[in-house]
Ligand SMILES: NC(=O)C1=CN([C@@H]2O[C@H](COP(=O)(O)OP(=O)(O)OC[C@H]3O[C@@H](n4cnc5c(N)ncnc54)[C@H](O)[C@@H]3O)[C@@H](O)[C@H]2O)C=CC1
């Protein structure tokens with residue numbers, strides 16, 4: 001025998017009720033022996049309660065009652081509800097006249113909901129020639145006289161149930177009303193919260209059923225509420241004790257009292273979805289899963305009460321006074337935390353009891369206030385409790401660190417000593433994001449990294465395409481889900497919380513909107529996006545003004561833009577201190593040498609105490625290409641320069657390369673990596689642009705490139721034989737001092753030298769250190785180009801995700 005229980009949502013008009021009839025019919029046709037327990041349909045119980053209140057308050061309720069009746073009858077014209085409707089009419093009339101009702105009357109009213117439901121299903125099944133038998137549980141379950149929350153009298157109830165099922169067995173399907181019962185005087189009682197589930201488990205117990213199937217509107221029990229956590233996973237199996245923890249912490253499908261009758265007889269409970277009944281749901285048995293089950297549950301309607309005072313220190317009986325005072329008003333405390341200094345105590349109560357709790361405590365501690373032993377009793381209403389079930393403190397650092405990195409600082413947390421359960425109190429506004437962060441961490445589900453990409457020109461555009469192309473592979477290999485939720489240029493932003501797709505460029509044009517930085521920050525907040533990274537692929541100084549704001553709003557930073565690292569040394573330090581304060585990271589490997597692993601190498605050498613004495617080389621990819629090609633081939637300077645521009649080697653404004661600023665910046669960035677405090681003005685730069693071409697717009701300059709030809713032809717010709725031109729950066733001097741010497745210059749070197757042999761757009765960096773002596777560490781390779789640079793930026797993003 002299996003007991004099937006259907007909840008209110010399953011029995012609502014429309015698809016629900018028809019599906020329920022199909023499920024029962026299907027089981028009967030397969031020859032399964034079943035008993036069916038039903039809740040009231042849809043919102044019936046709430047509606048009845050509402051009408052009752054209105055009747056009591058002498059408000060007009062008749063129209064509401066008629067609508068209620070109409071809903072119950074709906075299209076089911078053959079069902080006879082005359083008795084039930086008359087009963088309700090009389091009860092409401094009486095309440096309206098008296099202006100009051102007792103718990104006994106309320107139970108009589110509410111019980112009609114289950115009666116109507118069971119009568120209807122019985123009728124619908126009979127119309128399908130199924131031998132359905134309407135069973136009023138008031139003749140089976142006998143309780144004490146505690147109306148509203150009656151306790152079953154087991155022996156009597158069990159005998160009744162067994163007798164009834166003996167009489168009505170075989171092909172009969174008993175359709176039993178849930179929730180309602182009767183006392184010894186045959187007065188209607190109800191079984192309280194989750195009453196229908198309770199009826200079903202009592203029946204399963206008395207009948208020693210093989211299984212209780214609880215049909216709901218969800219697929220089973222999830223690792224977290226799927227409405228809040230998109231990646232929540234259905235739990236296939238769990239034990240009663242694990243389910244008990246879930247029930248306690250708010251999984252409202254289950255309640256401890258409904259589980260006990262099942263545990264007693266070892267009857268499995270299966271949570272199923274009426275609307276997808278092919279799904280196996282979640283099976284709850286006495287057997288614990290080997291690995292232990294983990295899940296998240298949430299308490300939302302709560303408030304945090306905080307009691308503080310220096311005078312509490314070491315005083316005996318303070319806690320006792322708090323609890324006594326609260327208990328006196330029937331206020332229950334669910335989570336409590338107290339520092340060892342005993343100067344404060346924080347605890348959670350139901351939100352609607354918070355005000356009363358504060359009042360009670362203010363009265364209790366009135367004298368202590370006067371003596372200034374107690375200074376504050378405050379209520380924080382905008383909080384929620386997250387409980388990580390199955391979590392102990394040995395691995396708690398993982399979700400905790402992930403929360404901190406996402407700037408979610410729990411207000412309070414505690415754990416159970418024996419069981420595995422850690423609870424956190426967080427700001428309500430952060431609940432959604434906190435749940436997703438913790439869930440991702442404890443289930444090692446693909447970590448979602450939310451990227452806002454600023455600048456989608458050569459480098460930015462290539463980066464976005466590279467990300468979209470490899471996102472699936474990365475998710476598979478590294479369990480990291482890269483989600484580009486924002487793409488912005490200087491004017492417009494495209495925002496897509498679930499990530500842009502290959503058509504992003506058109507969408508930026510067509511549906512992109514003018515924006516300010518705060519719009520993107522707010523969008524991330526409103527959509528609870530976690531693990532935020534801002535990627536700066538602009539060349540804009542204006543944009544770097546946003547860095548501090550981004551950091552303060554929880555973004556890590558990645559940039560190919562070199563400007564932020566080359567503004568004043570004060571800003572450089574301010575940026576680092578903001579990063580430290582907010583526990584954020586800033587990676588910029590592409591600032592020097594594009595995709596080459598230069599900054600990391602120098603950082604490591606310096607950190608390990610290796611004394612770097614000089615860094616010298618061809619720092620610019622575009623100027624490398626220009627002088628390598630120009631020195632080698634008999635071509636016009638302007639022609640080769642145009643080629644470097646066309647290949648995407650130069651800065652957005654190529655004058656930044658030619659005037660030496662770009663190399664100057666790179667040199668300064670490396671110097672600052674060595675803790676030197678040089679400013680940009682300290683860099684001695686040989687500007688390659690003749691004086692007369694330095695002013696005006698970039699386009700003007702680009703139209704007069706040929707004016708450079710004669711200048712550089714002359715320089716080329718004045719070289720010694722077998723020499724070539726190279727534009728180099730050189731960091732030297734006593735690098736243990738506060739500042740180093742930084743030179744950027746055009747030199748002529750033998751073609752056979754290391755610098756002379758550099759080809760194409762390669763950069764070369766010679767790093768001289770004390771241990772390596774005269775033989776420098778050499779890093780050489782493509783020093784410019786959108787593909788290699790974008791790859792380098794991508795590398796920084798991935799490196800950041802691993803640090804999270
Ligand atoms: N091209 C290369 O080989 C390398 C370039 N870089 C750096 O990469 C960065 C990007 O270079 P490219 O892609 O070549 O430049 P680009 O000119 O092609 O793209 C820059 C983009 O930034 C946008 N932008 C400008 N100001 C903005 C603002 N305030 N907010 C949002 N977007 C803004 C522009 O609209 C443009 O789409 C530069 O900082 C450059 O120094 C670094 C290493 C190598």
Ligand SMILES: N[C@@H](CC=O)C(=O)O
Nearest residue numbers: 620621622650651784
């Ligand atoms: N314009 C730069 C690009 C990389 O930083 C260069 O030419 O090196």
